[in-house]
Amino acid sequence: MKIRELTDYLEKIAPLSYQESYDNAGLIVGNPNDEIHRALISLDCTEAVVDEAIAEGCDIIISHHPIVFKGLKRFSGQNYVERTVIKAIKSGIALYAIHTNLDNVLGGVNSKIAEKLQLESISILSPKKKLLKKLAVYVPRTHVEEVREALFTGGAGQVGEYDQCSYNTAGYGTFRPLEASNPTIGTHGTQERVEETKIEVIYPAHVERQVLVAMFSAHPYEEVAYDIITLENAIPQVGSGAIGNLPEAMPAKEFLSFLKESLQLSVIRHTELLDRPISRVAVCGGAGGFLLQDAKRSGADIFITSDYKYHEFFDAEHKIVIADVGHYESEQFTQELLLELIQKKFANFAVLLTETETNPIKYFI
Missing domain, CATH: 3.40.1390.30 (NIF3 (NGG1p interacting factor 3)-like)
Incomplete structure (x- = not known):
């Protein structure tokens, strides 16, 4: 191929x-x-x-x-x-x-580490924002179904585990075709009032080109009225690190032995073990120190990553165990x-x- x-x-x-x-x-x-x-x-x-x-x-x-x-x-x-x-x-x-594109997807690098540790209910530790966009396009009523279906085919309208999602608002549009125009509806020099529907759909930013190509192909107007905005919404399936739960809580030392065996490690550098079992586990392949606060907020008992510097270990502050397993070892x-x-x-x-x-x-x- x-x-x-x-x-x-x-x-x-x-x-x-x-x-x-x-x-x-x-x-x-x-x-x-x-x-x-x-x-x-x-x-x-x-x-x-x-x-x-x-x-x-x-x-x-x-x-x-x-x-x-x-x-x-x-x-x-x-x-x-x-x-x-x-x-x-x-x-x-x-x-x-x-x-890092494979690091940043559910089912990617960090999910594989979580799988090796037999974690359950795995999710992204720090979902990414500004990867979604919303398109609003104004369509004459006669072509609403055609344009909406084209948007879906182009990759728009997926929200989590639902597809073909859209919001539709009825209204009317006005326009006056000028001499150089070639209007689908109306005549030169005369203001037109057309019953229209505003279709709004969400899509991942990386499919924007194919969504717009699909929209223009299906839309009847010579000049398509539309607008695009970037959303703050996070994508739950996209982001850094992973978090999950052990099937059963384990004493800290027992978990470290399990970790060493599961990831085939020679050595683990870690902070002081806390006086509580390990139940909730956060992971990040490679250098993941930037996710420590997310790991704490997620309720993780231990954060498994690599490339920690000496002074950074103090940031555990007796609230979480940091386990540095090595860069290669975390991503192997x-x-x-x-x-x-x-x-x-x-x-x-x-x-x-x-x-x-x-x-x-x-x-x-």
């Missing part, structure tokens, strides 16, 4: 618009119309991973972390980023990253998640998990 088929599917699950501003998720090397036959999945993209892809006959590497975060001004092989990109290009291997199961997602959709497409150890941090135990 073509690269575009695979990336379009992944970006329906984790739209690129959901990534953080500093991120560089998406197709980094390769042409979307190139054909691919075999993929290699890895948490990181390194020279060794590219070598593995060459040896395995893979023509695309799908990694969680992008090999390129910032713009490269030259490709002279002076560092591992440049060398990796050069080697991929020379070998005809496409590089694709699905990073993302590879398994991507394998499952791709195999579910493309059963006959060859996809492999890397056997290259990419964790740059080693432990002497």
Whole structure:
């Protein structure tokens, strides 16, 4: 299949618009119309991973972390980023990253961690705002059903577990066609009064283009009257971290042993254990310290993440346990998640998990 088929599917699950501003998720090397036959999945993209892809006959590497975060001004092989990109290009291997956009969806990276910990009633820890928009369009009564259906087909009207949602207000519109116009209704120079309905629908910002294309295609007017506003409403299924409950509360030390075994950890750095069992668990793959207050507000007994600095541990303030499990360790199961997602959709497409150890941090135990 073509690269575009695979990336379009992944970006329906984790739209690129959901990534953080500093991120560089998406197709980094390769042409979307190139054909691919075999993929290699890895948490990181390194020279060794590219070598593995060459040896395995893979023509695309799908990694969680992008090999390129910032713009490269030259490709002279002076560092591992440049060398990796050069080697991929020379070998005809496409590089694709699905990073914070996969972090930020329910069913993504953090949901996979929660699954490994057997958490129940999993939800987003900190839902994102300003990812929804509302469109209001004014339609003559004769075309209301046609335009409304087009908006739904274009991707508008989904509210949680409901679709085809709209609000419709009856009224009338006035206009006077000028000489250069080509009106569907009315004559030049004469004011018209037309019975109209204002259709209002909500849609995710990343589907705006297809919603507008659908609206213009179905609307009979030469000049369509419409307005768009960005909403403060959060999307419950989109955001940072995850929160869930253990099937049964566990003593803190017992839970740490369970955590170590479940995530295959060598070591856990943690704050003082509190004199209460662990029942409600917050998680964030990668560097999640920015979510500590959300974890506290959610009623979590423990917050599992990585990349905590010494002084940041004091912020637990004896109200929650902070458990730093390591960056690689917290996200390692993302590879398994991507394998499952791709195999579910493309059963006959060859996809492999890397056997290259990419964790740059080693432990002497």
